[in-house]
Amino acid sequence: QVQLVESGGGLVQAGGSLRLSCAASGRTFSNYYTGWFRQAPGKERQFVAAISWRSSSTYYADSMKGRFTISRDNAKNTVYLQMNSLKPEDTAVYYCAADRYGSSPVIPDEYDYWGQGTQVTVSS
Numbered sequence: 001q002v003q004l005v006e007s008g009g010g011l012v013q014a015g016g017s018l019r020l021s022c023a024a025s026g027r028t029f030s031n032y033y034t035g036w037f038r039q040a041p042g043k044e045r046q047f048v049a050a051i052s053w054r055s056s057s058t059y060y061a062d063s064m065k066g067r068f069t070i071s072r073d074n075a076k077n078t079v080y081l082q083m084n085s086l087k088p089e090d091t092a093v094y095y096c097a098a099d100r101y102g103s104s105p106v107i108p109d110e111y112d113y114w115g116q117g118t119q120v121t122v123s124s
Helices: none
Strands: 003-007 010-013 018-028 035-040 046-051 057-062 067-073 080-081 092-099 118-122
Touching: 003 092, 010 035, 018 035, 018 092, 018 118, 035 067, 035 080, 046 080, 057 067, 080 092
Parallel strands: 010 118
Antiparallel strands: 003 018, 018 080, 035 046, 035 092, 046 057, 067 080, 092 118
16 A cells, blocks of 8 residues: 655645645555646546656656656655646646556556645636
8 A cells, every 4th residue: 555645735826836745655655656637626637747666757748848847756755746837727636646557657547546635726
């Protein structure tokens, strides 16, 4: 089992920045791909970014490229999502998730463990 806890969400004005954290406990976190997803009210869960076990590979949704950066610190069992140039359409609950194999990092169903989510609200 892997337990994930997100933090760092909040209210920010358009153009601002937030850094989300995902703290993991349980099994060896460095053995898991980790992804960030988001879900806005009435919409499906959307892929945001993912990172491989040793940070050698990163993946981003097209609309996040150049604005969001995913990173991880395995010594701290934590994955981060730095979000810059935020837009109102980035408003959503953001979730981190862990996947043992990383075969399809952009697909939510591939992930085995999920956090409870953290709310990000971007005002215009």
